[in-house]
Amino acid sequence: MPQPLQSPFVEIERADWARLAPRMSNPLSEEEVRRLRGLGDRLELREVAEVYLPLSRLVSLYQESAARLHRETHEFLGSKALPTPFVIGVAGSVAVGKSTSARLLQELLRRWEGSPRVELLTTDGFLHPNRVLEERGLMQRKGFPESYDRRALLGFVSRVKSGEAEVSAPVYSHLTYDIVPGEEIVVRRPDILIVEGLNVLQPPPSGSHLAVSDLFDFSIYVDARTSAIREWYIERFWALRESAFQDPDSYFHRFADMTRQQARIYSEDIWDSINGPNLVEHVLPTRPRADLVLRKAEDHTIRSVLLRKL
Numbered sequence: 001m002p003q004p005l006q007s008p009f010v011e012i013e014r015a016d017w018a019r020l021a022p023r024m025s026n027p028l029s030e031e032e033v034r035r036l037r038g039l040g041d042r043l044e045l046r047e048v049a050e051v052y053l054p055l056s057r058l059v060s061l062y063q064e065s066a067a068r069l070h071r072e073t074h075e076f077l078g079s080k081a082l083p084t085p086f087v088i089g090v091a092g093s094v095a096v097g098k099s100t101s102a103r104l105l106q107e108l109l110r111r112w113e114g115s116p117r118v119e120l121l122t123t124d125g126f127l128h129p130n131r132v133l134e135e136r137g138l139m140q141r142k143g144f145p146e147s148y149d150r151r152a153l154l155g156f157v158s159r160v161k162s163g164e165a166e167v168s169a170p171v172y173s174h175l176t177y178d179i180v181p182g183e184e185i186v187v188r189r190p191d192i193l194i195v196e197g198l199n200v201l202q203p204p205p206s207g208s209h210l211a212v213s214d215l216f217d218f219s220i221y222v223d224a225r226t227s228a229i230r231e232w233y234i235e236r237f238w239a240l241r242e243s244a245f246q247d248p249d250s251y252f253h254r255f256a257d258m259t260r261q262q263a264r265i266y267s268e269d270i271w272d273s274i275n276g277p278n279l280v281e282h283v284l285p286t287r288p289r290a291d292l293v294l295r296k297a298e299d300h301t302i303r304s305v306l307l308r309k310l
Contacts, residue, residue, distance in 0.1 A: 009293065009306040017305045018050035022057050027111045036107060038100040039243075040236040042300040048104065051294070051302045055220075056108035058292075058307075059088065062218050063109075063116070063192060082163050085189065087215055090196040091286060092222035093279045094143065095233035101222050101294065102196035109192055116191035123197030124172035126153040129179045144278050145199050150212070157215050160193055175244065177251035198278070201286035213289060221290035226279060228298050230271050237267035 026049045028036075037043045063086040074081050090105070092098035099122065106120045126149050133139045138147050152170075159167045171183040187193065195212070201219060204211040213219065224232075241263050245256045258266065287293060293306035 008288070008308055010309055012305045012307060014050065014303055014305070017054060020054040020057075021049060022053065026053065028107065032107065036100060036103045038097060038103075039239050040095065040232055040300075041097050041100045043097075043100055043104070047301060048108075051305070052101075052104050052108055055292070055294075055305075056105060056112065059105065059218055060109060060112045060116075062086070066217050082189075083191075084163050085160055086192045086217045087157060087161055088192065088194045089200040089213060089216040089219040089290075090194060090222070091198065091201045091219070091283065091290065093224075093226075093229050093283055094198065094275045095236050096222045096224055096229050097232075097296065097300065098196055098222040101220065102194050105220075106194055118192040118194065119187050119190040120194045120196065121156075121169060121185065121187065122172070123148065123153060123195065123200060124174075125170040125179065125185065126150070126156070127172060127179065130177070140274060141278075143198055143275065145202055145205070145282055148199065150202075150205060154210065154212050154215075157193075157195060157212050160187055160190075161215050163189060165189055175247060175250050198283050199286070201289045202282070203286075203289070213286075219290045219292070221287045221293045222296070223287060223293050224296035224300075225298070226276070226284075228296070229279070230268075230276065232300070233271050233275060234264055234267045237270075238263050 026045055028045070028048055030045060033043060033045055033048060066086055067083055070081075070083055088105070090098050090102040092101075102120055102122075106118045109116060109118045127133075127142065127147055128136075128138070128149055130139065133142060133147060138144075141147055156167055156169050166186055166188050168184040168186045171180045171185055172178070173180050195216070200216075201213045201221065202211055203213070238260060240252070241255055241258055244250055245252045247253065250256075255263065255266070291308045294302050295304045295306065297303040
């Protein structure tokens with residue numbers, strides 16, 4: 001009789017995970033948490049202390065271990081080399097809260113011993129410009145793997161990982177829903193680089209031997225039931241309709257006068273035709289590739305942590 005497949009993860013309930021928190025006070029204030037919290041997220045100080053503080057400590061241990069191994073390897077080889085940045089990938093669905101998790105992790109990691117320099121890059125900047133997407137008939141597949149310049153993203157992370165002094169990336173505007181011509185973000189040899197995006201844990205595309213996820217030293221997947229994420233997306237669309245969409249320069253300004261019912265119907269259609277299929281077909285299958293999974297409950301709070309067995 002075939003044996004059931006064993007999970008590569010150990011699941012740690014939130015109460016048990018919280019006991020792993022280092023004996024230190026929460027380094028963030030209420031105001032800082034509000035600033036870091038994404039639209040629709042319900043992040044509170046208690047969750048920072050019980051979930052993200054132990055997570056940041058675990059990641060810092062991995063980073064310290066990697067730096068030590070790098071140093072000892074070069075001593076063994078009798079060579080000299082600058083330390084290379086520790087690269088973290090953060091993946092998950094649209095509206096699941098991965099951006100909040102990435103920003104929060106950046107802030108907490110900066111506050112560990114030695115005050116490491118931590119940079120955060122979102123992969124939105126590597127979306128093809130709308131002009132290119134329209135030429136290729138991909139505007140309705142924005143966010144799917146083929147809508148990104150994956151070669152450019154891989155090149156960016158490779159150059160950072162190799163220790164180049166300065167590496168630049170394009171800038172994406174959520175206001176105009178497009179790449180900003182002539183603007184760039186410059187990363188200058190950080191101690192830690194966090195790369196956040198829908199598809200960062202994708203395996204190599206057909207015909208390629210390397211994926212950006214192959215360059216990660218640690219990876220996190222933010223998870224929740226698909227039905228919950230769908231509802232969060234709909235709620236976020238309404239919140240944006242009352243805020244960002246009101247800006248005349250917004251790509252979505254035409255939705256600013258929608259009724260609540262109209263906004264719900266439209267956002268449900270967008271989810272069911274674009275974001276939902278992308279999650280099921282491309283994002284969710286990458287979850288097993290993560291080193292750690294943050295599992296959210298229906299109310300957006302973390303209920304458990306899955307940690308890959310060593």
